[in-house]
Amino acid sequence: MDSAHVLKACFLLIPAILLGVLVFSSWRWRARLPAAVVLGLVLAFGISAWVPGIMDYLVSFCIMATIYAVLSLGLNAQWGYNGHLDFGIAGFFAVGAFTMALFVTAPPSGLMAAYAQQWFGLNTPFLIGMAAAGIMSGVVGYLIAQPILHLRTDFLAIATLGIAEIIRLIFQNERWLANGPQPLSGIPQPLSCLSDSSGCSWLPAGVNHLFSTLQPRDYGYVYLVVVTVTLAVVYVVLEALVRSPWGRALRAVRDEEASAAMSGKPVKSLRVQSFVLGAVIIGVAGALYAPYMVTIDYSHFKPLFATFLVWVMLMLGGSGNNKGAILGAFVIWAVWSGTGFVTDMLATELQGIAPDLASRMSFLRWAFVGLLLAGIVLYRPQGILPEKKRVSRFLKGVPED
Amino acid sequence: MPLLKVDAVTAGYGDTEILRGLSIRVEPHEVVSIIGPNGAGKSTLMKTIFGLLHPREGSITFDGQDITHFAPHRIVRQGMCYVPQVANVFTTLTVEENLEMGAFPLGKADLTESKDRVYAMFPKLRQRRRQLAGKMSGGERQMVAMGSALMLNPKLLLLDEPTAALSPKLVDEIFGRIARISETGISVLMVEQNARQSLNMADRGYVLASGENRHEGTGKELLEDPNVGRLYLGG
Amino acid sequence: MVDSRQAVTDAVPDLAAAVEARDEEGMRSSRFVGAVLLLVLIAMWVAGWLSGTSAEQMLSLTVWGVMLGGIIALGGIGLTLCYGVLKFPNFAHGEFLTLGAYVTYGVVLVLPQSNPIWRFSFGWELIAGLLVSAVVTAIVAIILDHFLYRPLRKHMSPLVLLAMASLGMEFLLRGAVYLIWGSDFHFYYSGRSNPALQLPFGLRIQADQFFVFALAVILVATMYWMLTRTRIGKAMRASADNPDLAQVRGINTEQVIAWTWIIGAAMAAVGGAMYGLASQLRPDMGFVLLLPLFAAVIMGGIGSAWGALVGSVIIGVAMQLTSAFMNPAYGPAVAFVLMVLVLLMRPQGLFVQR
Numbered sequence: 001m002d003s004a005h006v007l008k009a010c011f012l013l014i015p016a017i018l019l020g021v022l023v024f025s026s027w028r029w030r031a032r033l034p035a036a037v038v039l040g041l042v043l044a045f046g047i048s049a050w051v052p053g054i055m056d057y058l059v060s061f062c063i064m065a066t067i068y069a070v071l072s073l074g075l076n077a078q079w080g081y082n083g084h085l086d087f088g089i090a091g092f093f094a095v096g097a098f099t100m101a102l103f104v105t106a107p108p109s110g111l112m113a114a115y116a117q118q119w120f121g122l123n124t125p126f127l128i129g130m131a132a133a134g135i136m137s138g139v140v141g142y143l144i145a146q147p148i149l150h151l152r153t154d155f156l157a158i159a160t161l162g163i164a165e166i167i168r169l170i171f172q173n174e175r176w177l178a179n180g181p182q183p184l185s186g187i188p189q190p191l192s193c194l195s196d197s198s199g200c201s202w203l204p205a206g207v208n209h210l211f212s213t214l215q216p217r218d219y220g221y222v223y224l225v226v227v228t229v230t231l232a233v234v235y236v237v238l239e240a241l242v243r244s245p246w247g248r249a250l251r252a253v254r255d256e257e258a259s260a261a262m263s264g265k266p267v268k269s270l271r272v273q274s275f276v277l278g279a280v281i282i283g284v285a286g287a288l289y290a291p292y293m294v295t296i297d298y299s300h301f302k303p304l305f306a307t308f309l310v311w312v313m314l315m316l317g318g319s320g321n322n323k324g325a326i327l328g329a330f331v332i333w334a335v336w337s338g339t340g341f342v343t344d345m346l347a348t349e350l351q352g353i354a355p356d357l358a359s360r361m362s363f364l365r366w367a368f369v370g371l372l373l374a375g376i377v378l379y380r381p382q383g384i385l386p387e388k389k390r391v392s393r394f395l396k397g398v399p400e401d
Numbered sequence: 402m403p404l405l406k407v408d409a410v411t412a413g414y415g416d417t418e419i420l421r422g423l424s425i426r427v428e429p430h431e432v433v434s435i436i437g438p439n440g441a442g443k444s445t446l447m448k449t450i451f452g453l454l455h456p457r458e459g460s461i462t463f464d465g466q467d468i469t470h471f472a473p474h475r476i477v478r479q480g481m482c483y484v485p486q487v488a489n490v491f492t493t494l495t496v497e498e499n500l501e502m503g504a505f506p507l508g509k510a511d512l513t514e515s516k517d518r519v520y521a522m523f524p525k526l527r528q529r530r531r532q533l534a535g536k537m538s539g540g541e542r543q544m545v546a547m548g549s550a551l552m553l554n555p556k557l558l559l560l561d562e563p564t565a566a567l568s569p570k571l572v573d574e575i576f577g578r579i580a581r582i583s584e585t586g587i588s589v590l591m592v593e594q595n596a597r598q599s600l601n602m603a604d605r606g607y608v609l610a611s612g613e614n615r616h617e618g619t620g621k622e623l624l625e626d627p628n629v630g631r632l633y634l635g636g
Numbered sequence: 637m638v639d640s641r642q643a644v645t646d647a648v649p650d651l652a653a654a655v656e657a658r659d660e661e662g663m664r665s666s667r668f669v670g671a672v673l674l675l676v677l678i679a680m681w682v683a684g685w686l687s688g689t690s691a692e693q694m695l696s697l698t699v700w701g702v703m704l705g706g707i708i709a710l711g712g713i714g715l716t717l718c719y720g721v722l723k724f725p726n727f728a729h730g731e732f733l734t735l736g737a738y739v740t741y742g743v744v745l746v747l748p749q750s751n752p753i754w755r756f757s758f759g760w761e762l763i764a765g766l767l768v769s770a771v772v773t774a775i776v777a778i779i780l781d782h783f784l785y786r787p788l789r790k791h792m793s794p795l796v797l798l799a800m801a802s803l804g805m806e807f808l809l810r811g812a813v814y815l816i817w818g819s820d821f822h823f824y825y826s827g828r829s830n831p832a833l834q835l836p837f838g839l840r841i842q843a844d845q846f847f848v849f850a851l852a853v854i855l856v857a858t859m860y861w862m863l864t865r866t867r868i869g870k871a872m873r874a875s876a877d878n879p880d881l882a883q884v885r886g887i888n889t890e891q892v893i894a895w896t897w898i899i900g901a902a903m904a905a906v907g908g909a910m911y912g913l914a915s916q917l918r919p920d921m922g923f924v925l926l927l928p929l930f931a932a933v934i935m936g937g938i939g940s941a942w943g944a945l946v947g948s949v950i951i952g953v954a955m956q957l958t959s960a961f962m963n964p965a966y967g968p969a970v971a972f973v974l975m976v977l978v979l980l981m982r983p984q985g986l987f988v989q990r
Binding site: 451473474477478485489490493501502503506535538609 | 685727867870871874876877878881882883884885887888889890939940989990
């Protein structure tokens with residue numbers, strides 16, 4: 001392994017160790033940390049040595065899967081904890097992504113100003129942009145929650161679906177806002193200087209020399225660290241909330257709303273809080289998405305990719321379970337990417353025979369994912385990792401509502 | 402041979418058991434009343450007999466036919482009709498349409514005859530036949546519910562708390578109607594909160610508690626039994 | 637639940653009306669909501685006129701809105717029936733429209749083209765296409781119910797799972813349409829003229845639009861007749877009203893459910909084809925109409941066919957009127973806002989009590 005490979009493996013070390021910490025979460029810390037480090041070393045260096053060729057692909061796969069994992073965690077905060085049927089994830093995702101974009105880009109100047117418009121461009125650092133994205137998404141979530149959160153579950157689903165579509169329409173049609181329908185481009189990537197040839201201006205020359213073997217196309221390794229750290233923070237926060245009195249109150253409201261109300265739990269504000277929390281997390285996922293794509297437009301936030309896929313992930317992984325959310329994200333993203341390969345192959349095969357059909361092969365994945373969700377709902381609605389019920393063991397078999 | 406025989410039935414929701422090895426019977430042309438405290442399983446018993454709930458153990462026989470696992474619409478065709486306690490009319494349908502739904506299994510020709518028969522029993526309904534059932538008062542709704550159940554001229558009528566939430570005057574009226582219905586030869590099995598009055602007009606009664614048959618006897622016997630009186634008849 | 641209000645109502649019949657009024661639990665009466673909606677439409681009219689559109693054009697938009705309402709009603713009536721009887725929102729209902737439109741297109745392509753009927757732009761092959769697509773879409777609906785929704789019903793699955801499953805079916809059906817017919821837009825007949833009929837008040841309606849509207853009215857009237865006069869229609873309304881009681885009364889609910897799917901899907905198929913005739917065929921046409929469909933159904937009250945019709949016309953007119961001063965792409969947003977407005981005032985909808 002040459003020095004470039006070693007460097008990349010070092011970057012992989014952080015996500016790998018975090019993975020280890022997650023996997024061994026049932027162990028005590030004294031055993032957990034060393035085990036995680038060992039697992040991390042094995043994964044990071046083992047994989048780099050064994051299959052250097054597909055490393056780059058694995059990295060981009062993991063980045064997208066991690067972003068989807070954050071989305072799943074956000075949905076879990078809404079659906080898993082409090083039973084909100086949110087079919088409008090795409091809306092919060094878009095708000096987060098575009099807010100991030102507007103905050104971290106500079107306003108178009110010179111020649112570009114003739115072609116691109118945006119409402120503002122503050123050129124702020126990455127973290128400020130991410131905070132803004134989360135806050136904006138949370139605010140939108142709060143505003144939406146006021147008139148519709150008290151509705152029946154199925155009305156909420158319809159309403160959130162509608163709102164996501166309206167948000168998408170706004171980004172598509174309002175030129176002044178984010179250059180719609182044209183893409184908003186030039187979104188700067190955090191820590192991209194690490195992979196640039198010139199190095200980071202704020203690092204000493206010696207450190208810059210360490211990173212000099214990185215090419216710009218290796219930026220993914222840097223960004224993978226960024227997204228996995230974000231995922232880890234979100235996960236830790238959520239897990240802490242689940243175990244807190246607030247989390248217990250949420251579950252009480254979800255399962256037995258009438259008795260929770262009678263115990264004095266502020267039902268309405270709890271429901272709003274969980275909804276807004278989910279919206280914030282989904283917005284943060286959007287903030288991760290925008291710099292990775294560098295260029296975003298309204299078509300990235302269509303219901304299939306940005307809402308439906310997340311639902312499949314959470315339902316497969318296990319709703320009510322944060323680890324399940326992350327697991328589901330990775331599995332379904334693998335399935336999605338895998339079917340992408342299959343349809344590409346089919347397309348090339350069919351090119352000679354039926355070129356019309358070949359160009360439409362990608363839609364086979366739509367049908368497949370639809371069937372997949374139907375299968376999950378029919379055969380294993382609780383998902384792979386079901387929710388750990390912390391209900392009294394004296395209660396068995398309560399009659400269905 | 403009894404018309405209805407519930408034999409050592411155990412039933413409940415999910416993992417809970419509400420009825421435990423319960424046995425009751427209804428003879429032809431009888432009025433049987435089931436009383437007992439809340440949670441005793443009275444409604445559960447009704448639902449189990451009518452096929453809305455499946456018993457885990459035991460059997461239910463009606464007119465010689467084993468109906469233990471029959472679905473409700475098959476039981477209706479056997480000649481048993483059920484009036485639930487709540488939500489017992491179609492609120493967005495008219496009175497006449499409600500009655501027609503009661504006779505759904507019949508063909509068209511028989512409908513007028515059945516309707517006339519029911520209107521004869523409840524003349525007030527004929528006046529209000531085009532009114533929406535949802536707009537009627539509690540007592541009138543109860544009449545629509547019972548009338549619908551009688552459209553098929555069943556052999557056995559199951560009534561789940563027919564006088565619940567009705568004023569005392571209406572309670573008397575309903576019991577009067579039940580008496581008249583039984584005079585036409587239809588057997589009646591009813592679950593009642595109004596224990597005293599229902600036992601008064603019943604041929605036989607059962608006292609249910611915790612899913613079990615605690616006392617059994619004729620209406621008069623149960624009324625005079627001091628144990629029953631103290632616990633269930635409010636002194 | 638001791639209902640002391642009922643006791644009072646029994647005792648003093650004269651007060652019944654007064655009690656009823658308060659009985660709404662703070663929810664507004666239908667008449668109030670209807671008045672608000674009428675005011676909103678008038679406000680839209682005024683806004684359009686103020687923005688520079690002539691009164692004649694506003695009138696045309698209104699008329700076209702009524703016709704759009706007819707198309708939406710064809711889908712909406714099926715959706716409200718399915719929603720009422722099956723108790724879950726069928727997110728795939730829009731795809732019945734899309735499928736109907738495309739199957740009709742397929743039939744039209746296959747059959748030899750005939751001369752246009754009267755002054756319409758289409759010939760008999762379109763009528764044949766309508767019939768075939770109604771049948772095909774009904775079959776698809778029955779298959780979906782048999783393999784997906786019925787097993788879930790048997791398991792007593794919570795309704796949210798059925799809603800989720802239907803969302804999955806939305807993508808399955810849309811993917812199928814993309815696969816079979818591609819993502820291009822199509823027209824039933826390209827290059828055929830569609831002359832306008834002159835009507836009083838300077839109104840001009842295309843013959844096709846008139847056909848669409850007339851067909852919608854006929855089908856809605858037939859639907860209404862079926863629901864109020866036939867045994868199966870009343871059983872459908874009864875099942876929508878109270879499925880448990882329907883079972884108790886001996887109604888074979890599975891049979892009723894099957895007929896609900898058949899009628900709902902067939903109507904939607906015709907509606908979709910009409911939409912395709914009036915505008916164009918696009919693979920996402922059903923999805924674009926999904927929000928207006930739900931808005932109309934919820935406004936009218938779930939389970940009420942009449943409510944779906946009225947709701948659809950209101951939505952259709954509103955969508956058209958606002959296009960005079962807003963980007964027409966925001967049509968679904970208008971439908972959505974109206975829906976939320978009604979939900980805030982009267983969640984059960986205009987024509988449903990409770």
